[in-house]
Amino acid sequence: MRSGLTLRMIVSGGALMVVIAVAFALMLVAIADLRDSSQLTRDAQRELSTADDLEKLVLDLETGVRGYVITGEERFLDPWNSARADFGATAGSLERTVGDDPTQISEIDKVVRAVDSYIRDYATPLVSRVRRGDPSASSIAVTAEGKARMDRIRAQFTGLRARERALVAARQDSAESASRRAITLAIVGFGASVLIVLLFTGYLARVLVAPLHRVAVMAGRLASGDLTARMPETGVAEIGELEHSFNAMAGSLERSQRDLRRLLDEQSALRRVATLVARSVAPSEVFEAVTREVGLLSGAEYARMERYEADGTVTGLAVWSRERDQLAVGTRFSLEGVSIAALVADTGGPVRIDSFEDATGPIAREARALGIRSSVGCPITVDGRVWGVIAASSKREAPFPPDTEARIGEFTELVATAVSNAESRAELTASRARIVNAADESRRRIERDLHDGTQQRLVSLGLDLRLVQSTVPPELPELAQEIGRAAGELDDVIEDLREISRGIHPAVLTEGGLGPALRTLARRSAVPVDVEVERERRLPAPLEAAAYYVVSEALANTAKHAHASHARVAIEDTDGSLRLSIRDDGVGGAEPGRGSGLTGLRDRVEALGGAIEVSSPSGQGTVVVVVLPLEREPVQAL
Amino acid sequence: MRDEPPACDAGGVEIRCLIVDDNERFLAAACASLGRDGINVVGTATSSAEALRLAAELQPNVVLVDISLGDESGFDLTRRLVERFPALASSVVLISTRAEEDFADLIATSPAVGFIPKSRLAPPAVRDLVGANDQGAAS
Numbered sequence: 001m002r003s004g005l006t007l008r009m010i011v012s013g014g015a016l017m018v019v020i021a022v023a024f025a026l027m028l029v030a031i032a033d034l035r036d037s038s039q040l041t042r043d044a045q046r047e048l049s050t051a052d053d054l055e056k057l058v059l060d061l062e063t064g065v066r067g068y069v070i071t072g073e074e075r076f077l078d079p080w081n082s083a084r085a086d087f088g089a090t091a092g093s094l095e096r097t098v099g100d101d102p103t104q105i106s107e108i109d110k111v112v113r114a115v116d117s118y119i120r121d122y123a124t125p126l127v128s129r130v131r132r133g134d135p136s137a138s139s140i141a142v143t144a145e146g147k148a149r150m151d152r153i154r155a156q157f158t159g160l161r162a163r164e165r166a167l168v169a170a171r172q173d174s175a176e177s178a179s180r181r182a183i184t185l186a187i188v189g190f191g192a193s194v195l196i197v198l199l200f201t202g203y204l205a206r207v208l209v210a211p212l213h214r215v216a217v218m219a220g221r222l223a224s225g226d227l228t229a230r231m232p233e234t235g236v237a238e239i240g241e242l243e244h245s246f247n248a249m250a251g252s253l254e255r256s257q258r259d260l261r262r263l264l265d266e267q268s269a270l271r272r273v274a275t276l277v278a279r280s281v282a283p284s285e286v287f288e289a290v291t292r293e294v295g296l297l298s299g300a301e302y303a304r305m306e307r308y309e310a311d312g313t314v315t316g317l318a319v320w321s322r323e324r325d326q327l328a329v330g331t332r333f334s335l336e337g338v339s340i341a342a343l344v345a346d347t348g349g350p351v352r353i354d355s356f357e358d359a360t361g362p363i364a365r366e367a368r369a370l371g372i373r374s375s376v377g378c379p380i381t382v383d384g385r386v387w388g389v390i391a392a393s394s395k396r397e398a399p400f401p402p403d404t405e406a407r408i409g410e411f412t413e414l415v416a417t418a419v420s421n422a423e424s425r426a427e428l429t430a431s432r433a434r435i436v437n438a439a440d441e442s443r444r445r446i447e448r449d450l451h452d453g454t455q456q457r458l459v460s461l462g463l464d465l466r467l468v469q470s471t472v473p474p475e476l477p478e479l480a481q482e483i484g485r486a487a488g489e490l491d492d493v494i495e496d497l498r499e500i501s502r503g504i505h506p507a508v509l510t511e512g513g514l515g516p517a518l519r520t521l522a523r524r525s526a527v528p529v530d531v532e533v534e535r536e537r538r539l540p541a542p543l544e545a546a547a548y549y550v551v552s553e554a555l556a557n558t559a560k561h562a563h564a565s566h567a568r569v570a571i572e573d574t575d576g577s578l579r580l581s582i583r584d585d586g587v588g589g590a591e592p593g594r595g596s597g598l599t600g601l602r603d604r605v606e607a608l609g610g611a612i613e614v615s616s617p618s619g620q621g622t623v624v625v626v627v628l629p630l631e632r633e634p635v636q637a638l
Numbered sequence: 639m640r641d642e643p644p645a646c647d648a649g650g651v652e653i654r655c656l657i658v659d660d661n662e663r664f665l666a667a668a669c670a671s672l673g674r675d676g677i678n679v680v681g682t683a684t685s686s687a688e689a690l691r692l693a694a695e696l697q698p699n700v701v702l703v704d705i706s707l708g709d710e711s712g713f714d715l716t717r718r719l720v721e722r723f724p725a726l727a728s729s730v731v732l733i734s735t736r737a738e739e740d741f742a743d744l745i746a747t748s749p750a751v752g753f754i755p756k757s758r759l760a761p762p763a764v765r766d767l768v769g770a771n772d773q774g775a776a777s
Contacts, residue, residue: 451706452661455735459756460667466760467671494757498737508740511711516743523739 005237008207012200019196023189030182037175043097044168047104048161050094055157057083057090058115062150065123069130069138077127084119091115104163111156118149211235215246227254262297269293270410277418280425286418287318290411291390295320298404300392302372305380305415306333306341307388314341317388337361340377340391348386350405352376367393376400378408382416382423390415432607433542440505440545447505455497462490509548513538517548518569526559527567527584535573543628546604547571547580550612553601554582554624562586562622576630577610583623590616598624653677653764656698658689658715659733660708668702668759675761686715693723700768701726702759703750705734705741713748720749731767733759 064080067073091112098104122145129137136142214231221229229250233243273293276286287305295303301322306314313332335342338359343351353359354374356367367375370393377391390408394400465487472480501507509517515533522529538544551569558567564586572579590598598614605612610628655677659665665682673679680696683689686707693701701719705712716730732750734741735757745753752767 448706451735456661456664456756459735460661460664462757463664463667463671463759467667467674470674491757494735495737498735498740501736502740506740507706507736508744511705511713511741512744516741519743520740523742 005207005239008237012203016196016200020189020193023185023192026185027182027189030178030185033178034175034182037171037178040171041168041175044164044171047094047097048164048168050090050097051157051160051164054087054090054094054111055154057087058118058150058153058157061087061115061119061123062146065126065146066143068127069143072130080123080127087115087119101167104160104167107156107160107163111153111160114149114153114156118146118153122146122149207236208239211239211243215242218246218250222250222253227257266297266407266410269297270414273411273414277414277421280421283418283422284318286415288320290415291318292320294390294392294408294411295322297407298376298392298400299394300400301395302370302393303391304393305388305390308341308345308386314389333363334361335363337364339363339367340375341389344377344379344389345386348379348381350376350378350409352400352405354399371395373397374399376404376408378405378412380412380415380419382419387416387419429607429609432603436546436604436607437542440542443505444510444541447501447507450497450501450504451507455494455501458490458494458497462487462494465490506548509544510541514544514547514571517544518551518571521548521552521555522569525555525567527555527562527564529555529567529569531569533571533573535571537573539578539630542608543578543630546601546608546610546628547578547626549604550580550601550624550626551582553598554622557590557598558582558584558586558622561590562588564621573630578628578630580626580628581623583621585621587618588616588620588622589618590614590622601626653700653768654680654696654698655700655702655764656681656683656689656692656696657702658683658686658707658712659702659704660684660706661704664704664756668756671759672761672764677761677764686710686718689715690718690722693719693726699725699729700764701730702733702754702764703730704756705732705736705744713744713750716748716750729768731764 060079060083064077064083067076068080091108095105095108098108126137126142126146211231211234218229218231227250230247231243233240233247235243270293273286273289276289291303291305294300302320304319305317307317308314309332313334315332333339333341335345338353338356338361340351340353341363342361343353352375356364356372356375359368372393373395375391375393377389379386380388380390382388390412392400392404392408465483469480469483469487472483506517506520508520513536515531515536518531518533522531539547555567555569558564562584564584567582567584570581572581598612602612605626605628608628610626612624612626614622614624616622653676655672657665657668657672657679659668659682662684665684669679669682677700680698681692683692684707689701689703692698703712703715703719707715712732712734716732719726719730727749728751730750732741732745732748732753733756734753735755737755738745738753741753754763754767
């Protein structure tokens with residue numbers, strides 16, 4: 001648990017105060033020392049002057065005594081008397097000023113005793129003798145004794161003063177050093193305080209201001225959309241928590257944004273695929289798109305879609321790879337061994353394989369060869385049966401996220417819809433084709449039956465009649481005439497029947513194909529028609545029939561409604577499709593679906609997977625363009 | 639049995655005719671009609687294979703080929719006959735119950751010398767088509 005910022009502030013503020021207080025305390029001590037030293041110095045000086053006063057009193061004593069001795073006049077004793085009176089007080093005063101210095105006190109005691117002795121043992125008896133008029137009082141011996149005593153006292157004073165002076169000097173030195181110490185301490189204290197304040201300021205800046213600035217900068221980056229912004233979580237206490245919270249907030253925002261973007265990507269991908277499905281594009285296009293989207297969204301290296309075959313194999317329908325090496329499309333794989341396809345076929349639900357190590361079978365071998373570590377797959381269920389599988393594979397160590405199956409699952413429904421739609425369409429187309437073919441086939445058969453049966457018999461009958469006619473004896477001309485008339489009528493019947501047969505089905509189409517049939521049609525047309533067939537070759541009967549009836553109907557319309565002077569039919573047979581165009585120079589304005597007869601052709605054309613387009617601007621003629629695919633995509637190739 | 643010429647009188651005529659048609663009823667009528675007026679129908683065939691075999695065997699100088707030979711095509715047979723027997727180059731005549739205009743294109747591009755509708759099949763029509771140049775080939 002880190003200590004709180006408040007505590008840190010208190011502690012550092014307290015530390016600052018302590019340092020400053022110590023500095024000031026030291027200064028105060030130094031100042032007190034200085035004052036003491038000054039006081040002592042002043043005391044010593046007062047001591048000196050008191051000592052001087054005392055010595056002066058001693059001199060007054062001597063001067064007074066000596067003057068009295070010499071003159072004998074009483075007035076000369078005045079200084080002696082006053083000095084003797086003051087001496088005790090002054091000596092006491094001196095002792096007090098010395099205080100408790102024992103050396104000085106003993107020295108002063110010595111002086112006082114010497115003076116007392118001088119007064120008591122020498123001066124007072126001398127004064128008495130002078131009063132008495134003793135002449136020996138002024139003897140040399142007595143004078144010499146006085147002088148000797150006085151010299152000793154003076155010497156003692158000199159020593160006392162010298163010691164006092166030394167003491168004063170020592171104390172002055174001490175005062176000066178105390179003063180220097182106080183100044184030094186003041187400077188050091190000031191410097192230390194400044195330094196501490198600076199340090200404290202710096203600490204605050206480092207601990208509070210700089211992190212706050214970083215937070216502000218990062219908040220700015222976040223606000224401007226840079227959600228990757230992070231800051232080092234080096235701050236202390238609440239600042240550290242603030243940094244941590246900010247980083248956590250940025251992380252959370254980034255995750256939310258990533259989730260949102262992922263969702264958006266997924267929705268866009270689904271929409272793209274759904275659009276393809278809705279547009280009824282070729283299923284192979286849907287398969288490729290779905291496989292690519294699944295691969296991209298799941299973060300896989302490979303994605304593939306496979307269809308289950310009746311023989312227990314799977315066929316690759318679409319593959320997507322982040323890299324170059326591709327798995328083959330269209331190749332069949334056996335479902336032996338371990339594979340997503342086999343597992344999905346077994347379970348009918350989403351599956352995942354987290355390792356292909358030690359797995360057997362061709363698919364597992366290929367997966368290992370490609371370096372695939374894990375795969376996840378979902379079934380494509382069409383009309384209740386497991387139709388195919390979408391699988392995503394990764395080379396990375398980490399398995400796919402747990403929601404991968406669900407995300408792939410959303411696409412499988414679209415694939416199932418596309419497949420179901422395509423199958424329905426294919427079935428519808430096939431059933432239309434069957435109906436049209438059946439109708440064509442029965443017309444062809446009726447025409448042929450008529451030809452092989454009735455027509456042949458009528459023609460033979462005609463030949464027989466002519467033969468009979470030729471055998472009639474010349475004498476029966478009427479009979480011959482009658483027979484001839486019957487034969488002629490038979491020819492008319494045959495001609496009528498031929499016309500009917502032709503309407504049922506053009507024999508030339510079966511016999512000679514599209515080119516001859518269209519040219520025959522053109523010859524019979526009321527409007528002159530040019531026919532241009534790019535490539536004369538036989539085509540499948542349903543295609544020839546569709547093309548023939550389209551041209552036939554278009555030319556019939558031209559003849560009936562267009563008031564055209566000319567028409568032109570072109571058949572281009574290239575790139576796997578047959579392109580028919582019938583154009584006329586008539587009045588235009590044909591509307592398909594209003595009795596034009598072209599509507600009926602649409603079924604026939606669409607049954608073959610073709611397309612018909614009628615363009616008939618008023619006054620600019622009519623163009624009918626039909627494209628019929630020559631190679632039908634088999635339903636199996638879905 | 640079909641190899642035998644039908645019972646029609648050949649009577650020393652110069653045209654040796656082979657008729658190819660898949661309809662027996664018509665074959666009988668045609669034999670009678672043509673043979674009546676001096677065309678020697680040397681044989682009849684109902685398929686391409688038979689026609690080619692008889693053509694080699696009987697050496698006809700005129701072959702009448704029905705355009706609709708069941709599942710086979712008279713045009714194909716015409717081409718093969720002319721390829722195999724160059725002498726027949728201007729002696730193959732196409733016949734049909736259908737009208738000439740129905741097959742005009744195919745007839746024009748075929749090596750056949752011409753077309754006769756079956757209902758108009760008669761010796762003069764055949765003679766008109768094959769003309770005089772066949773007479774040499776016949777002898």
